[in-house]
Amino acid sequence: MKQYLSIHDLPNIKETALEAIELKKNPLQFQELGKNKTIGLLFFNNSLRTRLSTQKAALNLGMEPIVMNFGAEGWQLEFEDGTVMDQGKSEHVKEAAQVISQYCDIIAIRAFAGLEDKAKDEAEEVLEAFKKYATVPVLNMESSVGHPLQALADAITIEEHKPAKKKLKVVLSWAPHPRALPHAVGNSFAEMALAHEDGFEVVITHPKGYELNPEKTKGATIEYDQDKAFKDADFIYTKNWSSYKEYGKVANTDTDWTISNRQMAETDNAKFMHCLPVRRNVVVADEVIDSENSIVIQQANNRTYSAQIVLKKILENL
Amino acid sequence: MKQYLSIHDLPNIKETALEAIELKKNPLQFQELGKNKTIGLLFFNNSLRTRLSTQKAALNLGMEPIVMNFGAEGWQLEFEDGTVMDQGKSEHVKEAAQVISQYCDIIAIRAFAGLEDKAKDEAEEVLEAFKKYATVPVLNMESSVGHPLQALADAITIEEHKPAKKKLKVVLSWAPHPRALPHAVGNSFAEMALAHEDGFEVVITHPKGYELNPEKTKGATIEYDQDKAFKDADFIYTKNWSSYKEYGKVANTDTDWTISNRQMAETDNAKFMHCLPVRRNVVVADEVIDSENSIVIQQANNRTYSAQIVLKKILENL
Amino acid sequence: MKQYLSIHDLPNIKETALEAIELKKNPLQFQELGKNKTIGLLFFNNSLRTRLSTQKAALNLGMEPIVMNFGAEGWQLEFEDGTVMDQGKSEHVKEAAQVISQYCDIIAIRAFAGLEDKAKDEAEEVLEAFKKYATVPVLNMESSVGHPLQALADAITIEEHKPAKKKLKVVLSWAPHPRALPHAVGNSFAEMALAHEDGFEVVITHPKGYELNPEKTKGATIEYDQDKAFKDADFIYTKNWSSYKEYGKVANTDTDWTISNRQMAETDNAKFMHCLPVRRNVVVADEVIDSENSIVIQQANNRTYSAQIVLKKILENL
Numbered sequence: 001m002k003q004y005l006s007i008h009d010l011p012n013i014k015e016t017a018l019e020a021i022e023l024k025k026n027p028l029q030f031q032e033l034g035k036n037k038t039i040g041l042l043f044f045n046n047s048l049r050t051r052l053s054t055q056k057a058a059l060n061l062g063m064e065p066i067v068m069n070f071g072a073e074g075w076q077l078e079f080e081d082g083t084v085m086d087q088g089k090s091e092h093v094k095e096a097a098q099v100i101s102q103y104c105d106i107i108a109i110r111a112f113a114g115l116e117d118k119a120k121d122e123a124e125e126v127l128e129a130f131k132k133y134a135t136v137p138v139l140n141m142e143s144s145v146g147h148p149l150q151a152l153a154d155a156i157t158i159e160e161h162k163p164a165k166k167k168l169k170v171v172l173s174w175a176p177h178p179r180a181l182p183h184a185v186g187n188s189f190a191e192m193a194l195a196h197e198d199g200f201e202v203v204i205t206h207p208k209g210y211e212l213n214p215e216k217t218k219g220a221t222i223e224y225d226q227d228k229a230f231k232d233a234d235f236i237y238t239k240n241w242s243s244y245k246e247y248g249k250v251a252n253t254d255t256d257w258t259i260s261n262r263q264m265a266e267t268d269n270a271k272f273m274h275c276l277p278v279r280r281n282v283v284v285a286d287e288v289i290d291s292e293n294s295i296v297i298q299q300a301n302n303r304t305y306s307a308q309i310v311l312k313k314i315l316e317n318l
Numbered sequence: 319m320k321q322y323l324s325i326h327d328l329p330n331i332k333e334t335a336l337e338a339i340e341l342k343k344n345p346l347q348f349q350e351l352g353k354n355k356t357i358g359l360l361f362f363n364n365s366l367r368t369r370l371s372t373q374k375a376a377l378n379l380g381m382e383p384i385v386m387n388f389g390a391e392g393w394q395l396e397f398e399d400g401t402v403m404d405q406g407k408s409e410h411v412k413e414a415a416q417v418i419s420q421y422c423d424i425i426a427i428r429a430f431a432g433l434e435d436k437a438k439d440e441a442e443e444v445l446e447a448f449k450k451y452a453t454v455p456v457l458n459m460e461s462s463v464g465h466p467l468q469a470l471a472d473a474i475t476i477e478e479h480k481p482a483k484k485k486l487k488v489v490l491s492w493a494p495h496p497r498a499l500p501h502a503v504g505n506s507f508a509e510m511a512l513a514h515e516d517g518f519e520v521v522i523t524h525p526k527g528y529e530l531n532p533e534k535t536k537g538a539t540i541e542y543d544q545d546k547a548f549k550d551a552d553f554i555y556t557k558n559w560s561s562y563k564e565y566g567k568v569a570n571t572d573t574d575w576t577i578s579n580r581q582m583a584e585t586d587n588a589k590f591m592h593c594l595p596v597r598r599n600v601v602v603a604d605e606v607i608d609s610e611n612s613i614v615i616q617q618a619n620n621r622t623y624s625a626q627i628v629l630k631k632i633l634e635n636l
Numbered sequence: 637m638k639q640y641l642s643i644h645d646l647p648n649i650k651e652t653a654l655e656a657i658e659l660k661k662n663p664l665q666f667q668e669l670g671k672n673k674t675i676g677l678l679f680f681n682n683s684l685r686t687r688l689s690t691q692k693a694a695l696n697l698g699m700e701p702i703v704m705n706f707g708a709e710g711w712q713l714e715f716e717d718g719t720v721m722d723q724g725k726s727e728h729v730k731e732a733a734q735v736i737s738q739y740c741d742i743i744a745i746r747a748f749a750g751l752e753d754k755a756k757d758e759a760e761e762v763l764e765a766f767k768k769y770a771t772v773p774v775l776n777m778e779s780s781v782g783h784p785l786q787a788l789a790d791a792i793t794i795e796e797h798k799p800a801k802k803k804l805k806v807v808l809s810w811a812p813h814p815r816a817l818p819h820a821v822g823n824s825f826a827e828m829a830l831a832h833e834d835g836f837e838v839v840i841t842h843p844k845g846y847e848l849n850p851e852k853t854k855g856a857t858i859e860y861d862q863d864k865a866f867k868d869a870d871f872i873y874t875k876n877w878s879s880y881k882e883y884g885k886v887a888n889t890d891t892d893w894t895i896s897n898r899q900m901a902e903t904d905n906a907k908f909m910h911c912l913p914v915r916r917n918v919v920v921a922d923e924v925i926d927s928e929n930s931i932v933i934q935q936a937n938n939r940t941y942s943a944q945i946v947l948k949k950i951l952e953n954l
Binding site for chain 3: 346366370596598622
């Protein structure tokens with residue numbers, strides 16, 4: 001693998017998930033692979049799981065992680081070409097990406113959507129600029145429109161917890177949240193579930209007006225009745241996102257959509273998933289996240305193996 | 319050892335101090351013990367000595383330290399159960415602690431007292447929540463009411479610098495400070511000195527109204543006359559704290575209490591100790607901290623060995 | 637070597653540059669040298685190249701880098717002696733430097749000029765205080781008046797890219813910038829070029845009023861006509877700085893001084909150099925920095941080998 005910008009960079013989702021499950025049994029077996037290699041973790045946004053699990057994955061592979069918080073420890077980058085840089089931005093990404101490529105063998109980037117300018121967010125300004133100018137592989141630690149390390153962790157978690165059934169029903173459910181959140185996790189989960197080689201039945205449920213980018217959800221059933229959507233589901237994946245149509249707006253905070261036992265009762269004893277951090281009793285009721293069917297902690301644990309299998313594939317190709 | 323939340327988690331203070339002194343002679347002798355183990359250093363407050371010495375201790379043991387500044391690099395945690403998390407807090411400690419436990423073999427936490435809500439501070443909200451939910455050992459890097467890594471460093475320092483006497487007189491003296499400071503260091507020093515197997519004479523001196531939590535100082539002599547308290551002392555341990563009774567208030571900034579040669583002259587050639595950082599000529603006069611009797615730098619050095627002996631004991635028990 | 641505070645701490649600039657070029661061919665050959673040694677990177681100001689390349693250099697030598705951002709992660713230091721520390725500063729550098737020396741084998745410091753108090757900046761308050769109180773070698777990662785790691789990287793870059801000529805003409809050219817910038821890079825480049833054993837012809841060009849500290853530029857030709865200065869040059873080194881005379885003022889933002897093909901056409905096919913970060917189309921036109929003659933990326937790469945050769949020399953002397 002030469003990069004990991006979206007789930008589509010994986011040769012095969014299911015195969016990769018199975019490889020990660022193997023790796024998890026003996027995570028230190030490839031420590032020679034990353035020896036004397038550095039990974040630069042560039043954070044344009046805050047992070048907990050991604051920050052720690054990606055470092056852990058790199059250490060498991062013998063790599064040296066170097067963390068940099070761009071805002072607090074560096075300065076603002078310019079992403080547009082040809083500008084006269086006489087305002088607040090001190091360095092062009094063209095230099096930054098080339099320079100960092102000389103210090104790090106892999107560059108990992110977290111840069112959320114600003115949720116103000118749809119075209120800019122869709123263009124993946126930061127990630128695409130690093131992809132363009134970096135001379136080493138780039139790893140997406142959540143960008144404007146995708147969070148593929150999360151989606152792979154999700155695939156691993158589904159693989160580990162799936163019931164013995166011919167066709168799994170996987171439901172992505174919007175839930176309320178007080179703040180405007182990006183679409184990255186929802187997008188990447190949908191893309192993963194729709195592209196998964198096992199052929200899931202994918203249902204996405206949300207209030208009207210919360211449709212995700214239709215390009216990301218092609219092949220999924222959109223169901224505006226949440227309880228109906230949950231019917232006989234095997235996995236409930238919950239996540240808030242702001243409106244895509246009325247870009248970045250919070251149009252609905254209807255607590256009826258908070259995941260509770262009411263909706264879970266409709267499922268076929270479904271597992272409950274969420275990428276975390278999660279706001280309890282807003283996104284999901286305590287009764288659900290604290291239930292035996294909740295696998296959010298196991299899911300977070302798989303962030304290490306998701307990152308590690310991806311880094312392994314990239315290292316093997318260096 | 320399964321955790322280090324307070325000095326009382328040590329099997330024996332003096333023995334541990336002596337072990338640390340042995341370790342100091344050859345700090346790299348247990349490098350295999352921590353190999354492929356990570357320690358997550360979670361800072362909810364700023365730090366210099368603790369930040370650097372705990373990393374150094376971990377490295378000496380072959381561990382990989384991963385540092386996270388919760389405020390600046392992550393987000394606010396919710397600590398109360400059952401709340402509807404629709405305000406400023408993005409993640410419940412229940413998830414955070416369980417998740418971090420999957421990435422780190424030991425979790426170290428710094429979380430100061432807020433000094434606004436006595437009951438909340440006394441309950442050690444942050445530390446206790448991590449203790450409750452973490453599935454790996456927790457290390458206290460200074461909490462609301464205690465700083466046991468400092469207290470152990472203090473015990474090591476006393477062991478190294480004590481005169482040949484049957485019974486040492488150890489004095490904990492309040493000193494003025496412009497800001498309201500927590501009680502953690504004073505508490506833990508008192509607890510250590512009172513529990514020390516050598517049986518110190520422990521005198522605590524401060525203006526009226528600055529009494530520490532009486533549960534922490536049981537067995538100590540409280541003396542409101544500072545000069546009298548210093549009489550024939552072997553160790554003067556100075557630290558400011560805000561009022562415990564009028565919780566978090568700064569009721570007195572009487573510069574008469576600043577440690578100077580006047581009070582030190584009363585002692586039996588006592589060593590001067592302070593945990594640092596210290597405000598010169600407010601807490602202590604230059605003439606004292608710059609004197610030969612000042613051992614504050616040696617004391618700070620022992621922070622490495624205090625952390626290292628504790629980590630060693632925890633690692634041996636993993 | 638016992639420290640690296642200025643380019644004059646090098647025994648021989650050219651020799652050191654040649655050694656660095658050798659090291660670059662096999663950067664991991666001295667990994668045993670730094671084993672079990674820590675370098676504390678103390679940032680009083682933001683950084684990208686210095687932050688990453690110094691860590692990379694340390695890792696190449698087998699060292700453990702420990703990064704600390706003093707402002708955000710620690711607290712303000714007092715640098716004056718004898719003050720009553722009852723204001724915003726929590727710790728005296730006298731303690732901080734001694735203490736950190738016990739945790740780190742080398743202390744590296746970045747502390748820019750404040751550009752408000754010339755005498756204070758010239759006194760190198762932060763660097764000199766650490767030099768005075770630290771008990772381990774100190775490395776300058778850019779101070780008020782110098783950036784010697786950059787200057788050595790510049791010497792390496794010149795060595796690698798110089799044409800076969802008897803006497804090189806090296807031009808340091810001021811260029812406009814919207815903000816007031818320090819003199820450190822300009823100073824150190826001038827010092828390096830003037831002290832270089834090959835005997836460069838050194839020309840410095842800037843608008844009147846932008847003269848650098850004459851002590852740093854003794855032996856250089858000052859030429860106020862930029863185009864004339866560029867005549868037959870082999871290397872153009874561009875950098876903005878604020879006024880030294882009217883200390884810290886931005887007296888001129890004349891875009892005529894922006895480096896473009898116009899001035900470059902005067903040179904003898906000169907290479908274009910800049911320490912980065914650079915504001916495109918303010919300091920330098922896209923047409924120049926994007927040209928084949930621009931070696932700014934290679935120059936940034938040499939920051940690793942500049943730091944590594946210096947650290948190697950310091951480690952050999954520990």
